[in-house]
Structures are given as structure tokens and as C-alpha cells.
Amino acid sequence: MALSGQTALVTGASMGIGEATARALAEASANLILLSRSEDKLAKLTEELSKQYPQIRVIYRTADVGNYEEVDTAVESSVKEVGGIDILINNAGLALGAPNAFHNLKISDIQTMISTNVNGPMYVTHSVLNRSMLSRKSGTIINVTSVTGLEVPPFTGEAVYHSSKAAQEGFTNSLRNELNGSNIRVLALRPGVVAGHFHAQRIGHDQSQYDEFLDGYTPLIANDVAEAAVYMLSQPLNVSIKALDVVPSAQRSLTVFDRQWNERTG
Numbered sequence: 001m002a003l004s005g006q007t008a009l010v011t012g013a014s015m016g017i018g019e020a021t022a023r024a025l026a027e028a029s030a031n032l033i034l035l036s037r038s039e040d041k042l043a044k045l046t047e048e049l050s051k052q053y054p055q056i057r058v059i060y061r062t063a064d065v066g067n068y069e070e071v072d073t074a075v076e077s078s079v080k081e082v083g084g085i086d087i088l089i090n091n092a093g094l095a096l097g098a099p100n101a102f103h104n105l106k107i108s109d110i111q112t113m114i115s116t117n118v119n120g121p122m123y124v125t126h127s128v129l130n131r132s133m134l135s136r137k138s139g140t141i142i143n144v145t146s147v148t149g150l151e152v153p154p155f156t157g158e159a160v161y162h163s164s165k166a167a168q169e170g171f172t173n174s175l176r177n178e179l180n181g182s183n184i185r186v187l188a189l190r191p192g193v194v195a196g197h198f199h200a201q202r203i204g205h206d207q208s209q210y211d212e213f214l215d216g217y218t219p220l221i222a223n224d225v226a227e228a229a230v231y232m233l234s235q236p237l238n239v240s241i242k243a244l245d246v247v248p249s250a251q252r253s254l255t256v257f258d259r260q261w262n263e264r265t266g
Contacts, residue, residue, distance in 0.1 A: 192247025
């Protein structure tokens with residue numbers, strides 16, 4: 001019941017960390033606005049959560065976060081339907097082209113990553129601030145960045161993804177300062193290695209490469225990140241967990257993995 005009565009907008013809500021976060025927020029009794037491009041998946045998730053948690057309200061909107069007109073229309077109609085937005089989780093993101101080095105990437109892939117990972121959080125935040133949070137001078141924004149935003153990734157094909165995550169970190173820190181004088185908190189949640197489609201896509205589609213990268217330790221699952229988000233949101237208003245790294249214990253740093261972890265811990 002920690003978030004009862006609050007309304008959260010989650011981007012990239014149709015799968016992975018976004019879907020897990022939506023489920024965790026519903027468990028915490030938050031009302032939900034689910035946003036992604038996949039209407040069929042959003043409709044199914046909305047129906048499921050509405051039946052499982054009848055005490056909350058769940059709606060969805062389809063939009064490409066890299067398209068400001070679509071984003072703003074979705075936010076405007078959501079606010080009209082359910083009222084103000086208390087929580088924004090900027091989760092939508094993608095990685096394309098790995099393991100190609102930067103000079104071998106398709107320009108279209110570079111443009112898509114920048115549109116989604118950099119423009120997307122800015123567009124959604126701009127709309128939510130202007131259509132809800134600024135007038136109320138309160139709210140919490142969590143930008144799901146990555147530990148790769150602070151350290152150089154250990155494999156090729158990361159130049160654009162790494163740069164976009166570093167940009168998200170800069171945006172988070174700057175926005176927090178600009179919102180001085182309000183009760184709007186701006187936080188960064190930085191996942192490490194998370195098992196699933198996104199990471200497989202990020203390091204390449206070669207299954208052997210994926211298996212080799214995860215050899216000897218247990219990665220996070222999406223729900224681990226979702227629970228970290230709810231923990232950050234559950235703090236009292238006077239407490240901000242400005243940045244939280246959530247990584248597998250075997251991930252000692254971005255490039256150092258304890259590959260005997262599973263052997264020791266069983």
C-alpha cells in the first residue's frame with residue numbers, strides 16, 4: 001500500500017523491466033498509465049492488472065517516445081482521464097547493432113537509439129512536467145539509466161548506447177537542479193546485467209556469445225530492477241535516493257565479473 005492513491009506513468013511498459021515495474025507498482029497500489037508502441041501487449045497487461053488489482057486504475061496509451069507529438073497527446077489525454085501524474089518512470093530504451101563497432105553501425109540504428117534513449121526521456125519528461133507536475137510542484141521522476149553510463153563497457157558495439165546512457169545521467173543531474181524550489185524529486189536507477197531479450201539484443205544475437213557473457217554467475221531479472229524502483233519511490237518526501245546501482249553481486253564493476261560465484265554459492 002506504499003504508493004496508494006498515486007498515479008505512475010511507465011514508459012516501455014509492454015515488456016521487460018517496464019512490464020515488471022508496472023506489476024510491482026500495481027502491487028504497491030499505484031494507479032498506472034502504461035505507455036509503449038505495442039498496443040496488443042499493453043491491452044493484455046492492462047486487462048490482467050485491472051482484474052488482479054481491482055482497487056487501482058490502469059489505462060494505457062500507445063506512442064513512440066521519440067515522437068514528441070505522440071508523447072504529448074498521450075500524456076494530455078491521460079491527465080484528462082485520470083488526473084495528475086505523481087510518478088514518471090522513464091524506462092523505454094534500446095540497443096541496436098552490437099557487436100559492430102561504431103564505424104560499422106547503420107546510421108538508421110544510430111538515429112533510432114538516440115531518438116529513443118535520449119530524446120525519449122526528455123520528451124516524456126517535458127510533457128509530464130508541463131501538463132501535471134509543475135502545476136502541482138510535486139512528483140518523482142526516475143530515469144532508468146545504466147551502470148554503462150559511468151564506465152566504458154567491456155565489449156564493442158556500445159559507443160552509441162553508452163553515450164545515450166551518459167546523456168541520461170547528465171539530464172537527470174541537471175533537471176534535479178532546475179527543479180529546485182519544487183517538491184519534484186529526480187532520481188537515477190542504474191541496472192547492471194539483466195537477463196532477457198534486451199541484453200541478448202545488446203551484446204549481439206549470437207547465443208554462444210550471450211551464454212559466454214553470463215558464464216559462472218546469475219544475472220538480475222527484470223523484477224529485481226522493478227523492486228529497486230518501488231524502494232526508491234517508497235521513501236518519504238524528504239528522502240531522495242539520488243542514484244541507485246542494482247547489479248548482480250558477481251558484477252564487481254562493469255568489466256570485472258566473479259565467474260566462480262555460482263560454484264561457491266550453489
